[in-house]
Amino acid sequence: MIDVASAASDTPGCQGDHIFLDSAGSSLPPRQVVDTVVDHLRREAKVGGYRAAQEKAEEVESGYSVFADLLGCAPEEIAFSDSATRSWLSVFQAIPLTEGDRILITEVEYAGNAIPILRRAESVGASVDIVPSLPSGDVSLPALDRLLDERVRLVSLVHAPTNGGLLTSAREVARAAHEVGAYVLLDACQSVGQVPCRADDLEVDFMTGTGRKWVRGPRGTGFLYAKRSTLHNLIRDNVDLRGGSWITQDRVALRDDARSFELWEHSVADRLGLVAAGRYIQELGMREIHSAVQNISGRLRDGLSQIRGVQVHDLGERHSGIVSFSVEGTPASEVMSLLRRRNVTVTVSRAPSTLIDMSRRGLEEVVRASPHYFVAPEQVDTTVEFVQDILDGKTPAG
Ligand SMILES: *Cc1c(COP(=O)(O)O)cnc(C)c1O
Numbered sequence: 001m002i003d004v005a006s007a008a009s010d011t012p013g014c015q016g017d018h019i020f021l022d023s024a025g026s027s028l029p030p031r032q033v034v035d036t037v038v039d040h041l042r043r044e045a046k047v048g049g050y051r052a053a054q055e056k057a058e059e060v061e062s063g064y065s066v067f068a069d070l071l072g073c074a075p076e077e078i079a080f081s082d083s084a085t086r087s088w089l090s091v092f093q094a095i096p097l098t099e100g101d102r103i104l105i106t107e108v109e110y111a112g113n114a115i116p117i118l119r120r121a122e123s124v125g126a127s128v129d130i131v132p133s134l135p136s137g138d139v140s141l142p143a144l145d146r147l148l149d150e151r152v153r154l155v156s157l158v159h160a161p162t163n164g165g166l167l168t169s170a171r172e173v174a175r176a177a178h179e180v181g182a183y184v185l186l187d188a189c190q191s192v193g194q195v196p197c198r199a200d201d202l203e204v205d206f207m208t209g210t211g212r213k214w215v216r217g218p219r220g221t222g223f224l225y226a227k228r229s230t231l232h233n234l235i236r237d238n239v240d241l242r243g244g245s246w247i248t249q250d251r252v253a254l255r256d257d258a259r260s261f262e263l264w265e266h267s268v269a270d271r272l273g274l275v276a277a278g279r280y281i282q283e284l285g286m287r288e289i290h291s292a293v294q295n296i297s298g299r300l301r302d303g304l305s306q307i308r309g310v311q312v313h314d315l316g317e318r319h320s321g322i323v324s325f326s327v328e329g330t331p332a333s334e335v336m337s338l339l340r341r342r343n344v345t346v347t348v349s350r351a352p353s354t355l356i357d358m359s360r361r362g363l364e365e366v367v368r369a370s371p372h373y374f375v376a377p378e379q380v381d382t383t384v385e386f387v388q389d390i391l392d393g394k395t396p397a398g
Contacts, residue, residue, distance in 0.1 A: 002284055002292040007374040019344040019379045021300075024162065024190055024322050024370035026212045026219060029277065036276040037218050040269035053268045060268065063275035070278055070286065071207060071225045072198025076257035079224040080271055084189040084210035085112050087224035090261045091185055091206045092116055094234035095154055099125035102152045104144070104177075106168065107133045107356045108161035110187060114355070117156060126153075130356060137166050137315025144176050152182040157204075159197065160190035163349035163358065163366060164324040165301065165314030167195065174203040183230065189213060192223075194293045194321045194372070196286050205230050211270070214293075214321070214372065217277035218270045226258040240264050284373075292373035296380060297321040300371055303384035309391045313366050324349060324366040327390055332365040335390060342386050342396050346370075 008014040013028035020028050044052040053060070064075035071078065081087045092113075097103070103117055103126055121128045132143045139157070148155075155177040160167050174184040186204040188197045193214030199207060207225040211217030236243070236254055243260035244252050254260055281289065301323045305312045309328040327335050332348045339346050349368045351358035358364070371380060389396075 002288050002373045004292075004374060004376050007284070008376070011374050014374055017343050019342075019375070019383055021369040021371045021375065021383065022345045022347050023194070023214055023216070023372040024368060025347045027214060027216045027372055028374070029216050029218065029273070030280050032280055033217060033273045033276045037269045037273035040272050044269065049268065056268065056272055059275060060271055063271065063278065066275055066278040066282065067223055070192070070197075070281060071223075072200040072202075073225050074228065076259075077199070077225055077228055079226065079258040079261040080266070080274065081222040081224060081262065082220050082266065082270075083222040084187070084208050085222070087208040087222045087261070088113060088185070088187060089116060090238060091208065091224065091226065092120070092154075092156075093238060094236060094261075095183055095185075096233070096235055097121075097124050097126050097153055100151060101126040102149070103128045104131050104147055104152055104155045104182075105129075106131045106139050106157055107360060108137075108158050108163075108166060108168065108354055109156065109356060110158055110162055110189075111353045111355060113156055113158070113187060131155075133315075133357075136317055138317065139168050139173055141169070141172055141176060144173060148176060148180045148182065150180050152177070152180055155182050155184050156187070157184060158187045158190075159202075160188075160195065160320035160322065161354055161357065162190055163322075163354040163368065165297070165319040165322045166316035167191070167318045167320045168316075170202045170204060174205075178203070190320060190322065193281060193289070195290055199225050199227065211274045211277060215274070215277050215281065216372070218273040220267060221270050221274040223274070224258065224261055226261065228257070231256065231258070231260070236260065238263075289373050293321040293371070294319070296371045296373065296375050296377065297323055299377055300369060300380045300383065303380065304387060307384070307388055307391065310387060313361070313363065321370055321372070323369045323371075325369070326363075326366055327387060330390055332367045335367045335387070338390050339383070339386060344383050344386060 010030045064078045067078045068075040134140045184204040185206045192209035211221030212219045242264035313324040346369045350365045
């Protein structure tokens with residue numbers, strides 16, 4: 001079991017009466033992560049970036065094993081980048097697509113993926129279909145089966161959408177897609193670090209994630225899992241001297257592992273911070289983290305559901321740690337600022353980031369609260385009371 005008090009004492013942002021419920025936006029890093037980043041920046045300032053990087057070469061290298069362990073794959077199947085989106089784009093752009101090909105997305109597709117999908121489909125003459133959801137919110141597997149045929153090149157799936165507590169059935173989607181030879185690209189941005197996301201379990205071809213959310217790493221970091229057997233069939237246009245080498249005047253060679261997706265330049269300090277965040281997860285244990293997040297977010301969801309005038313919007317039978325809700329008579333952005341005045345950090349999820357799902361449900365915006373394992377039960381209970389106060393029109397003292 002996770003010791004909440006010790007997790008919180010490791011977290012500079014947890015000091016005082018701050019109630020932090022935005023790990024789906026940008027979480028609070030543990031001190032170990034912050035120190036790693038800052039120490040490296042100071043070292044770079046002293047000896048120069050190259051020598052500082054050399055000193056940390058082994059630690060950077062071990063990061064591939066740390067993330068391979070976390071994502072259930074081989075170290076050669078891991079690549080790092082500067083965001084989940086960069087990782088996602090590098091895979092998406094590498095998937096061959098021609099006229100008449102098809103791409104399937106789901107109702108909870110994320111805007112950052114939908115935009116490149118729609119633009120590229122238009123430019124190559126591919127079509128994009130939306131796999132309908134079940135009434136429960138999860139992807140409908142029968143509907144997926146009806147949509148799949150041998151022209152489908154890619155199924156783009158979001159594991160945990162940005163705007164609510166749904167967790168989709170990734171493995172079942174991957175199995176069905178593989179029957180017709182389609183690739184499955186899993187956006188695991190909102191799940192890695194709070195839910196076990198293992199390639200050997202989910203059976204997807206690619207998986208992308210970010211450092212700053214549930215992983216508790218620095219901003220400007222991302223990572224990618226790419227199944228080894230997929231690599232030789234991909235288009236590799238965006239490769240530099242990291243992923244390739246210049247052999248003779250007119251010949252180049254490509255790396256044969258996932259690092260062929262990386263570019264040479266990156267923030268070494270942030271990379272080291274991301275690796276430190278990965279190690280921190282390993283120390284706590286992913287299973288323990290998952291159950292702690294399930295408990296704390298379940299407590300918040302239950303507490304809010306019991307308030308008359310509060311509507312909880314989370315879909316699905318299995319939930320992630322995201323709790324989405326609205327308060328009768330008070331717009332979500334107002335709820336966010338009223339909570340901030342009480343030192344509670346939540347955020348707002350708006351229709352354009354998950355357009356299909358939000359439009360289908362007639363939602364403009366929802367309040368998004370995403371407690372990580374370092375949030376104490378009492379803090380969740382206090383938050384629920386604050387929401388009740390907002391409904392009652394009470395203002396905070398002071
Ligand atoms: C935040 C988010 C992303 C983008 O992550 P970045 O690191 O900002 O690129 C992608 N997908 C989902 C579902 C997200 O919530």
